[in-house]
Amino acid sequence: MKRLLLATTAVALAAGMFAAQPATAGRPHDLADLQILAINDFHGNLEPPTGSSGVVTTLDASGATVKVPAGGVEYLATHLKNARVGNPNTTTVGAGDLIGASPLLSAAFHDEPSVNALGDLGLEATAVGNHEFDEGSAELLRMQGGGCHPTDGCADPAAPFQGAKFQYLAANVVDTAAQKTVLPPYWVKDFGNGAKVGFIGMTLRGTPDIVTKSGIAGLRFDDEVTTANHYVSELRLQGVMAIVVLLHEGGVPVSQVYNYDCNAGGNLGLSGPIVDIAKKLSPSIDLVITGHTHQSYACSIPDPMGRPRMVTSAGSYGREYTDVRLKFDIDKNDIVQVTAQNKIVTRDVPKDPTATALVTKYKTLIAPIANRKLGYIAGDVQKAVSSTVETPLGDLIADAQLAATSAPDKGGAQIALMNPGGIRADLTYAQSGSEGNGVVTYAEAFTVQPFNNYVDTVSLTGAQIVTVLGQQFTGTNSGVAKKVLQVSTGFTYTVTGLLTVSDVRLNGVPLDPAATYRVSINSFLADGGDGFPELAKHTNKLVGPLDIDTFAAYMAANSSAANPYPVPAATRITFQ
Template sequence: MKKNLALIGLSLTLSGCTMLGPATTDITVIGLNDFHGNLEPTSFAGVMVPDPKDPSKQVRLTTGGIEVIGGYLDAERAKQKNLVFVGAGDLIGASPITSSLLRDEPSTIALSKLGMKYSSLGNHEFDQGLKELQRMQNGGCDSNDMSKACKFVNPYPGATFKWLGANVVDKTTGKPVFPAYQIETVNGAKIAFIGAVTKTTPTIVSPDGVASLNFLDEAESVNRYVPELKAQGVDAIIMLIHEGGVSKDGFDKPACGTLTGPIADIVNKLDPRVDAVISGHTHQGYNCVVNGRTVIQGDFYGHLLQRLDMTIDRQQHKVTSIRAANVVMDPRSTSKNADMTALVARARQLTDAVKQTPIGTLASASVSRTNNDAGESALGDLIADSQLAATKDKGAVIAFMNPGGVRADLNATGASTNNAGNTATFGDLYAVQPFGNTLVVMDLTGAQIKALLEQQFDNPSAGQNRILQVSQGFTYSYDSTAPKGSKVDPASIKLDGQTLDPAKTYRVTMNSFLATGGDNFAAFKDGVNVLQLPNLVDVEAFSTYLKANAGLAGGKQDRIIKSK
């Protein structure tokens, strides 16, 4: 009996020694940021390839699209069962017509079908307001745009992945309106994903849609939950954040040390227990290390996926290694996912007729949204002109357009669909203005317009100048080296050659985003005699203008002068 007891004791001792050994799990985390509903592939500036029409020339590689993303995930899951697919915000919003004309439901359904688990909120998720975002999460057809909702699938089922936002709280209760974090158990390892969105969100979306919310400091909000996560015995913490920076290094240079911008400041304030950061918002491809921590972003539109290959010690509750890389979604080497091919085909079937409708002709194949040194673009001029033309019968004499609302160059693709000349289709115009903002007209004094122009140079949401595009006949000059509040020369602010009178009232047009103080242009909120035009959408105003002006050329970019 004593012998048997001794053997039992020895067995328990050996068992205990075995338990003291390392218990590791290898996990792959794949991240997608700033997808913006781009179900179909687009050109990627990061990779150049021979032009099929002329191999002596180089063109951008066409990458991304949900079919190739799905094919890549299929291939990687076949090799690594411990794979988690996540997002870093702006999965929807500012989307091409194939998705946005269906209220971005095809995109959320696609990402759900591909097994996305979690994503941080992005500012564009709030484009249509909190209630509509909650519908996108939970499903149903109670939308603020019934002309688009539940047309792809009825009823819309909602996203199966969870949007996360530790720093987005209800103003009344102080509690998060979406989960702050979620814990995913992968082969015995507990991985916490915690989400945050740029705290500048209220200034870069329509303020009315987020009026009930506070957007708190990103790092402080995440740090607040770290003790709670540690108490639950998590083995790793990964921050998903829709905020970013810029790097001097390319997307494919590992462990870069040149990352600057808001994300670097945030990471430097994070609790050391946060192991890695998957970021977004700035549409940059980088793979950097900040304060010993991996910080990665994958360009935009699904051109790149972020990849973290991690080894986790479950006994020590820590990450022992991380290998990070940005992976090009290259259709030349990646098969397409058949389910995604069918999904895209259905979305196109429902939208192509509208997308391919010819609107009018341009003087050239493309009108650029690229700003000159003063901050003015040829396309911005045209859009401001179209909004003024659409509201002249309401007394408008000046129109202002926010540059962030000009999402793409205006490319005339109609010629490729057998339309004559440089024909622009509705889809071409929609790619430029996908938000569905309506137009607003109001009275501003000359003094208020001067204050408005000064706000272009004091814009914390941009971290830089944010120059409004202006309509024909309105001109001014500014000195970028002058003190804050005095950069614009009052004598230079003119309408049809006449200097604006500070005391006189002028009828002004802008979109509904700007009208409520979007992009920190608070001067618009001081306007009076405000006329909302709910049936006049910005892209429709642009369409009408193009129809009325055959062979339309881009603006001359001579309305805004930078003196220094």
């Protein structure tokens, strides 16, 4: 198999723009033009995301950085329709986390609106991601097969949920009792005229470390490379020689600019788990479509034979999609050329009427809850673009959880720790709606914290707390996966040199390794989630309120229209 690969990341704000395809000498003339449109990490963002989550960073013709407003399913559907014009041999696929960690508009209805919207816009298959397991494997199977929620019933009894119009794929997720995958491992798209492409779908093997353990009981998550290579052999035995992997695992490019050339100068400007995985995947795999890291890239990474192979990711929250063009040699029954380009889902196109009708329906249903005012902020309270720093919003959430659990009868918490991955969006000051600038509504707060975790208060020794802080930079959190826990007021420490922790203090007093402290953490962290196994060794757990309720109560008690909540300085952790 010979592949000619072209990666293009030039700015393409208008849907349908594409680089010209060069001819390849010596190739048979019987070629089929195929198109793959790919999305990842949509996370139920039906409405245009706000704050830093609602823009894409790019470069204009002069080389200046530009923030382009992007996203919203009404615009995404239009862009995908436009991209398909003139391309009859097309399919749309996903690389996981299309639901889960969703804003209230989708989450309040257990992501049924997003599953319906994705089916409406033409999605045909997607890999599962870790967030597809947020409500457990049984709920994921309901997303596929349909039916009313087992406890909440039907959102619309007159029109019960029918399930996904697309196929979920889970090649490396095995039900250990049944000894088979919980969902099909692959899907084959027949484009006609003999052109068939197999899609193998997987989540990252580290999924058990980043989801609630009860939701994945009885499941095994296998190695990505071993799994993919196994199913390559199975597909080839069926005569399917053109193969694409949909993998919910990714990397981090050197630049956050969306149109950064990650192969500039002959070097690979991409790091993270996907690099090693891609280098080991079978040479019979023609393309790897990825996700998980919420980054934008279209990089050439050599396969085990040293030949270039395209690896892509289209950011997150529906702000981008990847347009992949393939040349399929009918005689060879295989892909011989791959060109990929990420494109921005700009908001300057007409809204898709089907998507608009769906969004309007669920906005009407949720409006009484969504529009409830919780409090006021004095300016943008931002999360970080990475999980490696302290953030103003992290401080605010940690303080809210400490306030809810510090009373002796509420847990007696002295410290609160919050995982950065649980903070999904900024709180923005400027508002486009009628509530007014600085107002924080329930819908906005839920978008920030969509997991409905309980806030637990547990006992840990000072030595255990120091171990926890070290786990921010070791184990599954080493390398590009570092996760800096957000900390409550009065708790300070320093990160020095090779990511070592020192000078840990509570209210100015050095932490005593032998003393016992009461620590407030969400229920996900209490299970050792996000690579913090030491937290699971806690004692004397007291289960507290839901995290969204602690936030609502804190904002009500500490802000008003006359005295909005000031933006935290984020100076509790010192980085040297």
